[in-house]
């Protein structure tokens with residue numbers, strides 16, 4: 001409500017989804033009166049892109065802290081790349097207001113540790129230390145010395161003993177602005193429900209309305225008319241208009257003028273900034289995409305992805321990213337000259353080292369994407385669980401963040417069941433708006449990146465193998481461009497009238513092809529469908545979906561080294577689903593494939609059984 005009130009009182013103007021100014025206020029008093037009602041600009045928790053001026057969707061505690069670190073990192077990166085002598089285009093500071101909940105959540109600790117390491121002098125967290133959370137006083141569960149913790153992280157810590165001491169608050173913020181080489185935490189002592197005589201300093205003030213009588217008494221305390229509702233005292237609007245409103249308007253006007261002269265002097269750089277702001281791409285970003293020749297032994301999709309990513313990044317100046325300490329395994333490092341590392345001393349580098357902080361990495365990449373840079377973060381697919389909350393938020397915020405997850409199945413081998421994902425793919429597929437892609441070979445990887453880079457409002461998870469997979473002979477099989485439709489017929493029965501369909505994703509497509517060859521040799525009319533992305537397939541029209549998976553063909557087998565949950569949607573209730581029903585095991589790959597049934601013989605048998613079953617029920 002503090003944020004909505006500020007947006008209302010400053011008279012901030014709304015923009016549409018193309019960032020065009022509409023001339024109308026973002027938050028009206030009527031919106032505030034309709035707080036939490038359907039369609040209100042003031043939902044229960046502020047939502048990015050629903051309400052102009054809301055800079056990120058907060059709600060899950062601690063996420064905003066992580067976002068703020070990404071925003072500060074991006075601000076510094078932008079300054080490094082785009083400022084020129086006499087043209088300070090980017091010099092913003094990032095402020096986050098945090099509560100006790102934010103201080104308790106692990107994600108903010110990861111993010112704060114990273115921010116301290118990065119010496120983010122443009123980042124200030126203001127901690128509303130009211131000692132109250134939902135269950136009561138924070139002493140129930142929280143007794144550490146927060147200041148000491150942040151000092152240990154390398155932050156500057158300042159204290160304001162009374163939230164109503166605006167002079168001291170202003171001094172603390174001035175001090176922050178004079179502290180260029182560490183982030184700052186301002187710990188502010190405050191009282192929840194200040195001025196409400198019975199609810200002051202109680203947890204009841206957090207979770208339930210104050211009630212008519214208590215509101216009346218609070219207003220009496222403030223010297224306000226006791227019956228007035230949604231009351232803005234005389235002079236408040238004028239004060240805001242003449243203060244922050246006027247200042248903001250003048251600063252913006254000045255910035256636009258500065259940027260216009262910058263555009264005249266540095267047209268190419270200005271063009272990059274313009275494109276970035278609209279989430280457009282640089283021309284020719286895809287000019288160097290590789291084509292991989294057929295190769296029976298092939299390469300791991302993490303390897304081909306590395307080549308594709310490097311080819312794109314060299315032509316996409318504002319694409320940056322990194323890993324939570326696994327870049328040598330996820331192969332997401334940008335290796336070309338001048339890519340560099342993004343560290344405190346080299347803030348313009350393009351390779352981020354998040355450390356082993358997956359959760360914060362997710363929240364930080366969201367903050368970077370909110371600042372309009374294009375960004376990726378990578379880890380093992382299993383550890384997507386550690387970053388589920390921020391992945392979910394990038395989908396909710398419609399941010400085109402790229403998550404690269406390798407070691408995508410039991411195929412990773414001897415690291416065993418802690419590292420072998422089983423239920424992660426279906427979990428990611430269940431997130432609305434998120435695109436998951438599990439390409440089958442090197443050329444599908446190229447196409448996957450082509451799709452991903454073109455996304456403007458959707459995050460994507462690119463799911464890749466640790467182990468080599470064959471590069472298909474596309475002179476005999478369908479082109480990899482089929483990936484863009486989510487699923488496509490890779491190999492078909494001669495007359496294009498299949499009696500059985502094998503559907504695979506990622507490394508299991510090669511397995512389907514081997515079973516297909518065996519079936520064809522026995523005179524069975526089989527089809528192999530490569531299905532790298534359920535979500536992209538569901539976006540196709542029915543005619544295309546029916547072309548790939550003809551409803552009349554009931555004999556179907558799905559093969560995926562993950563949970564079988566959801567596959568009956570594509571193979572039918574009576575279809576065969578070859579997948580994982582338990583956790584994996586630590587063993588060499590060939591033993592695992594046999595143990596869990598990922599062999600051409602098993603796929604062949606399942607296809608035969610399907611055919612027999614269909615004949616019986618016909």
Ligand SMILES: Cc1ncc(C[n+]2csc(CCOP(=O)(O)OP(=O)(O)O)c2C)c(N)n1
Pocket residue numbers: 059060061062098099100101102130131132133134192206
């Ligand atoms: C990740 C997460 N867990 C739990 C909640 C539910 N929740 C909302 S507010 C809150 C207490 C927050 O206390 P504090 O940050 O001190 O805020 P205050 O009540 O002091 O304003 C909790 C547990 C949540 N929003 N996010």
Ligand SMILES: [Mg+2]
Pocket residue numbers: 099100101128129130131132133
């Ligand atoms: Mg609190």
